[in-house]
Amino acid sequence: MLNNLKPQAPDKILALMGEFRADPRENKVDLGVGVYKDAEGKTPIMRAIHTAEQQMCDTEVTKTYAGLAGQPEFHAAMAEMVLGKGYPADRLSCLSTVGGTGACRMGFELARMANPDTTVWVSDPTWPNHLSILNFMGQGYKLYHYFDNATRSVDFDAMMGDLQGVKSGDIVLLHGCCHNPTGANLTLDQWGAVADLIEAKGAIPMIDLAYQGFGDGLEEDAAGTRLIASRLPEVLIAASCSKNFGIYRERTGCLMVLGDAATQPVTQGTLAFLNRQSYSFPPFHGQQLVTKVLTDPTLRAEWEAELEAVRGGMLDLRQQLSDELRKLSNSDRFDFVAEHRGMFSRIGATPEQVATMREKDAIYMVGDSRMNIAGLNEQTVPLLAKAIIDAGV
Numbered sequence: 077m078l079n080n081l082k083p084q085a086p087d088k089i090l091a092l093m094g095e096f097r098a099d100p101r102e103n104k105v106d107l108g109v110g111v112y113k114d115a116e117g118k119t120p121i122m123r124a125i126h127t128a129e130q131q132m133c134d135t136e137v138t139k140t141y142a143g144l145a146g147q148p149e150f151h152a153a154m155a156e157m158v159l160g161k162g163y164p165a166d167r168l169s170c171l172s173t174v175g176g177t178g179a180c181r182m183g184f185e186l187a188r189m190a191n192p193d194t195t196v197w198v199s200d201p202t203w204p205n206h207l208s209i210l211n212f213m214g215q216g217y218k219l220y221h222y223f224d225n226a227t228r229s230v231d232f233d234a235m236m237g238d239l240q241g242v243k244s245g246d247i248v249l250l251h252g253c254c255h256n257p258t259g260a261n262l263t264l265d266q267w268g269a270v271a272d273l274i275e276a277k278g279a280i281p282m283i284d285l286a287y288q289g290f291g292d293g294l295e296e297d298a299a300g301t302r303l304i305a306s307r308l309p310e311v312l313i314a315a316s317c318s319k320n321f322g323i324y325r326e327r328t329g330c331l332m333v334l335g336d337a338a339t340q341p342v343t344q345g346t347l348a349f350l351n352r353q354s355y356s357f358p359p360f361h362g363q364q365l366v367t368k369v370l371t372d373p374t375l376r377a378e379w380e381a382e383l384e385a386v387r388g389g390m391l392d393l394r395q396q397l398s399d400e401l402r403k404l405s406n407s408d409r410f411d412f413v414a415e416h417r418g419m420f421s422r423i424g425a426t427p428e429q430v431a432t433m434r435e436k437d438a439i440y441m442v443g444d445s446r447m448n449i450a451g452l453n454e455q456t457v458p459l460l461a462k463a464i465i466d467a468g469v
């Protein structure tokens with residue numbers, strides 16, 4: 077039986093992590109995998125998470141199974157963080173999932189159960205795992221233009237042009253903030269125009285929100301999602317807690333589904349069914365940590381301050397890199413680095429230029445020239461800027 081298996085192409089980003097580790101050069105710089113790193117290159121446990129974990133350790137008395145769809149307190153806290161106070165609880169169904177990836181997968185599964193003919197519209201480019209999951213599921217999808225490689229900003233006209241092809245019942249997948257891999261995001265006006273188009277087509281928006289708090293702020297990063305949620309009758313939201321709570325390995329995410337109050341019980345039941353058929357109960361630990369941090373005022377204040385510091389640090393690095401590139405290129409053509417938001421920017425280098433930077437300067441970025449800004453520090457910013465210019469980007 078096992079002879080029938082074919083080798084799977086390794087995930088490019090994970091393969092890059094391995095190559096980086098194997099590189100003996102001391103001055104190497106890892107701008108690959110999407111994990112936040114501080115100035116020392118560490119991915120720390122956030123202080124509030126650490127305290128919540130200690131409290132949990134002291135007070136938890138059982139490890140028996142918990143909720144199949146997840147913990148209601150976690151769902152309420154996440155709904156409030158994503159949708160804001162006063163979210164329409166009667167129309168909302170929630171599922172705790174294995175990270176944001178699990179939320180995306182379950183969202184696609186739910187859409188397919190409800191409408192086997194659906195097509196998922198995905199930005200070009202997008203987080204590669206979106207396409208990988210859709211391919212694995214045999215779920216049909218179409219790409220819509222998103223990024224203008226010349227200006228390194230959103231090609232909104234091309235995007236809207238492509239989305240004219242959306243049919244009733246299709247899913248339009250949008251990145252809630254901090255677009256991965258480009259770093260280029262929609263303005264609120266553009267979100268409004270996208271909402272109009274989706275509404276006119278009778279399609280269903282699905283928002284992947286993996287970086288809330290990493291762009292313009294916790295509230296600001298949810299603005300597009302909230303606009304869509306306030307306008308459309310049915311909305312899917314896949315939220316990840318990996319980055320903003322720094323709990324990557326705890327695998328914590330939440331799929332939120334807004335629909336009709338009358339159909340909410342069936343939707344909620346279907347979500348629980350999806351967990352049961354896939355892995356039964358979702359991971360509990362991360363849900364509990366997030367719930368504690370979001371609902372305990374002291375922990376919440378501490379977490380928000382730390383998240384702000386993380387966000388501010390990345391913005392500073394963006395500005396430094398943009399300034400350095402301005403100086404070296406004697407032009408403003410890299411100003412987009414300071415305008416992009418989140419952990420990533422697509423710098424616009426060719427695969428050959430990316431390879432040159434890796435071979436010559438030990439700078440590792442993804443082949444499409446996505447770089448993780450958080451992988452930089454004050455010392456490495458000038459090295460990267462020089463490498464970019466030397467490579468002829």
Ligand code: PMP
Binds near residue numbers: 177284318
């Ligand atoms: N969506 C996007 C756009 C992402 O970048 C990521 C993380 N790389 C995820 C979803 C999922 O994250 P996780 O499963 O680790 O929570």
